[in-house]
Amino acid sequence: MAAMADEVETSLLVIVVDLHTRQRYLRDQPSLLMHVLDSVITLANMHLMLKTKNKVAIVGCNASNSEFLFCDADAIQPQPGQSGQSTAVRQSDGQYEIFAHLETTVKQNIKDFMQDEQSTFFEDKDCESLIAGALTLALCYINRINKEKSAGENLNSRLLILTGCAGGASQHMAYMNVFFTAQKQNIVMDVCSLEYELGLLQQGCDITGGLFLKIPQLQGLLQYLLWVFLPEPPIRKKLVLPPPARVDYRAACFCHRTLIDIGFVCSICLSIFCKFSPICTTCNTVFKPPGSLLPKKKKKQIKNVC
Amino acid sequence: MADEEDGNEYRWETGYEKTWEAIKEDDDGMLEASVAEIIQRAKRKRQAERRPNTRLGMMRHLYIILDSSEAMTDQDLKPTRQLCTAKLLEGFVEEYFDQNPISQMGIIVTRNKRAELVCELAGNGRKHVDIIKQISQGPCAGEPSLQNSLELALSSLRLLPGHASREVLVVMGSLTTCDPHDINVTIQKLKAEGVRCSVIGLAAEVKVCRQLSKETGGLYSVILDDCHFRDLLLQQVEPPPAARTQDCSLVRMGFPHHSNGTESSDASSASSNNPMSFCMCHLDVESKVDSTKLGAAGHLCPQCGSKYCELPVECRACGLTLVSAPHLARSYHHLFPVDNFLEIDAKENQQPRCFGCRRKFVELDKHAYKCGACSQIFCLDCDIFVHDTLHSCPGCTSSAKNH
Numbered sequence: 001m002a003a004m005a006d007e008v009e010t011s012l013l014v015i016v017v018d019l020h021t022r023q024r025y026l027r028d029q030p031s032l033l034m035h036v037l038d039s040v041i042t043l044a045n046m047h048l049m050l051k052t053k054n055k056v057a058i059v060g061c062n063a064s065n066s067e068f069l070f071c072d073a074d075a076i077q078p079q080p081g082q083s084g085q086s087t088a089v090r091q092s093d094g095q096y097e098i099f100a101h102l103e104t105t106v107k108q109n110i111k112d113f114m115q116d117e118q119s120t121f122f123e124d125k126d127c128e129s130l131i132a133g134a135l136t137l138a139l140c141y142i143n144r145i146n147k148e149k150s151a152g153e154n155l156n157s158r159l160l161i162l163t164g165c166a167g168g169a170s171q172h173m174a175y176m177n178v179f180f181t182a183q184k185q186n187i188v189m190d191v192c193s194l195e196y197e198l199g200l201l202q203q204g205c206d207i208t209g210g211l212f213l214k215i216p217q218l219q220g221l222l223q224y225l226l227w228v229f230l231p232e233p234p235i236r237k238k239l240v241l242p243p244p245a246r247v248d249y250r251a252a253c254f255c256h257r258t259l260i261d262i263g264f265v266c267s268i269c270l271s272i273f274c275k276f277s278p279i280c281t282t283c284n285t286v287f288k289p290p291g292s293l294l295p296k297k298k299k300k301q302i303k304n305v306c
Numbered sequence: 307m308a309d310e311e312d313g314n315e316y317r318w319e320t321g322y323e324k325t326w327e328a329i330k331e332d333d334d335g336m337l338e339a340s341v342a343e344i345i346q347r348a349k350r351k352r353q354a355e356r357r358p359n360t361r362l363g364m365m366r367h368l369y370i371i372l373d374s375s376e377a378m379t380d381q382d383l384k385p386t387r388q389l390c391t392a393k394l395l396e397g398f399v400e401e402y403f404d405q406n407p408i409s410q411m412g413i414i415v416t417r418n419k420r421a422e423l424v425c426e427l428a429g430n431g432r433k434h435v436d437i438i439k440q441i442s443q444g445p446c447a448g449e450p451s452l453q454n455s456l457e458l459a460l461s462s463l464r465l466l467p468g469h470a471s472r473e474v475l476v477v478m479g480s481l482t483t484c485d486p487h488d489i490n491v492t493i494q495k496l497k498a499e500g501v502r503c504s505v506i507g508l509a510a511e512v513k514v515c516r517q518l519s520k521e522t523g524g525l526y527s528v529i530l531d532d533c534h535f536r537d538l539l540l541q542q543v544e545p546p547p548a549a550r551t552q553d554c555s556l557v558r559m560g561f562p563h564h565s566n567g568t569e570s571s572d573a574s575s576a577s578s579n580n581p582m583s584f585c586m587c588h589l590d591v592e593s594k595v596d597s598t599k600l601g602a603a604g605h606l607c608p609q610c611g612s613k614y615c616e617l618p619v620e621c622r623a624c625g626l627t628l629v630s631a632p633h634l635a636r637s638y639h640h641l642f643p644v645d646n647f648l649e650i651d652a653k654e655n656q657q658p659r660c661f662g663c664r665r666k667f668v669e670l671d672k673h674a675y676k677c678g679a680c681s682q683i684f685c686l687d688c689d690i691f692v693h694d695t696l697h698s699c700p701g702c703t704s705s706a707k708n709h
């Protein structure tokens with residue numbers, strides 16, 4: 001019980017940066033990549049500055065790969081001869097060292113990452129950025145950091161996605177798995193979209209209690225990051241932030257991928273179809289004809305519905 | 307189904323018993339680490355035993371029969387059997403509804419030779435948790451009646467449509483049961499109706515419980531301690547294979563529009579173009595109708611327009627089952643599970659770090675785990691996390707080669 005007083009609230013922020021070279025802003029003006037990166041690095045450093053025990057990790061993704069650009073594996077190794085005790089001293093005079101280290105590490109890792117993309121260049125123009133993959137990495141990482149935290153440390157983890165891509169349909173299942181895992185582990189997922197309204201990611205924000213924001217112009221990116229996404233979720237209630245978007249939760253049928261209001265669901269595998277068919281295309285179950293579908297039990301009906 | 311399970315029932319339990327021997331042998335101060343590792347290995351083993359692509363009973367209807375007899379006041383579980391059971395059941399309810407989104411659960415309590423239905427089959431976990439909390443404060447008295455409880459569960463389960471999966475889970479602290487008639491007749495009835503009955507014993511093996519689970523294709527286990535108890539409950543979270551008696555059908559369902567903002571949005575944030583109205587779920591509990599339930603936010607039945615504040619729900623006006631698309635998506639991982647990773651010797655592993663969590667492999671790691679599809683190497687923690695929680699391989703989703 002004495003631990004209550006010593007309990008330290010800390011925050012791990014994992015930023016997923018979309019580095020797909022076909023994002024419009026990168027195609028139009030490749031130099032803007034540095035502008036976006038500098039904003040992300042500033043956000044990361046501001047987050048570290050808020051509390052000495054705050055942590056940050058950055059994951060990059062494009063159409064061919066997703067990879068960590070910065071995590072605790074890249075942290076500055078303690079100098080030999082310096083014991084654990086002296087880290088507190090190092091922090092007071094070593095803040096700038098840490099910030100500079102983060103910047104150089106991220107930039108170096110991005111260079112390697114982008115070169116990888118060049119070498120495995122993709123013919124398919126429409127292939128999507130592997131954001132869902134980056135998120136699975138982030139969740140594994142958060143899972144570990146959470147296990148390694150010291151007693152009395154209350155670690156809140158959250159995700160921030162920065163993307164200028166549309167779509168996400170091809171990774172639908174992975175996205176859903178990520179959303180539910182994050183929700184289960186109380187990880188808030190925020191999205192800062194540079195260009196599109198993203199239906200799927202909006203669902204993710206809604207499920208995890210995060211914010212979705214499509215910024216009106218890239219120039220103001222850093223301001224948006226610092227005003228909207230730097231504050232921790234509990235503080236946000238007190239701020240004036242963009243209202244939550246309307247999220248469409250209707251189902252898409254497995255047969256045509258169209259959104260439907262009423263559909264048929266396979267009782268064995270829960271696949272959704274827009275019309276009755278005698279066999280389930282997902283699990284090959286043969287169904288009884290629709291006449292026998294009515295439940296035997298009728299619940300008490302409520303009259304006077306108006 | 308019964309024949310499939312035969313002989314398997316004890317595998318997990320014996321594996322666990324062996325772990326205690328292993329812990330006793332190992333007394334060089336590494337105890338805690340090794341216990342954790344052993345439990346994780348047991349988990350891995352359980353995952354490996356999972357058969358993919360079996361037909362599952364996804365629309366589950368489960369009755370929990372909870373012993374509230376005098377035997378539950380025993381203090382071999384801390385603080386008492388009753389309180390410990392209630393605590394663990396709360397966790398179970400949450401997991402159950404998380405993994406079985408369009409399933410239902412009911413609760414029956416037995417004490418003083420009687421059975422009492424304390425919670426009808428319903429699809430909202432919050433209600434169940436409240437009721438379990440109430441039960442944990444209630445009395446424990448007399449003898450339980452297994453037969454009365456089973457008959458009560460059966461009387462409700464037999465009314466369900468043919469595609470429903472029917473199950474009973476008995477948590478039994480008592481070693482005796484007070485039954486008015488021959489319980490074997492009840493067991494045969496349950497079997498005929500395809501009700502799968504599992505029993506978790508808190509004390510010692512009871513013949514009639516073994517008989518019950520064996521005949522109906524359920525699992526029977528006796529707990530070793532509270533951790534084991536928890537694991538046994540979690541085993542019941544996975545949807546069971548579809549019973550042979552179970553029909554397969556296409557069920558007509560409605561997917562209501564999410565009428566405003568988040569589910570928890572209150573009246574004040576409701577948009578003004580929607581008329582204010584009560585939701586159907588709070589119409590009958592008049593005392594609970596307060597201003598917070600009057601609002602524009604809610605889910606509208608696409609067939610008749612009735613409003614509900616929570617999903618999933620069966621429309622009270624037209625009978626249509628209303629769900630949201632993510633509700634269904636929540637259980638797709640049962641159908642498309644990540645293949646088990648290959649256990650490889652640490653010496654064969656060339657990677658310095660786990661692909662998932664970026665942890666450095668150290669000498670203590672005897673094994674590493676390799677995804678057969680993407681060949682990435684993971685640590686034991688990530689292996690468990692990916693298969694138990696995440697249900698997507700980070701390696702496979704992180705590289706376009708695997709799409």
Ligand SMILES: [Zn+2]
Nearest residue numbers: 253255256274
């Ligand atoms: Zn269709």
Ligand SMILES: [Zn+2]
Nearest residue numbers: 266269280283
């Ligand atoms: Zn199916």
Ligand SMILES: [Zn+2]
Nearest residue numbers: 607610621624
């Ligand atoms: Zn209706």
Ligand SMILES: [Zn+2]
Nearest residue numbers: 660663685688
């Ligand atoms: Zn790992």
Ligand SMILES: [Zn+2]
Nearest residue numbers: 677680699702
């Ligand atoms: Zn893989």
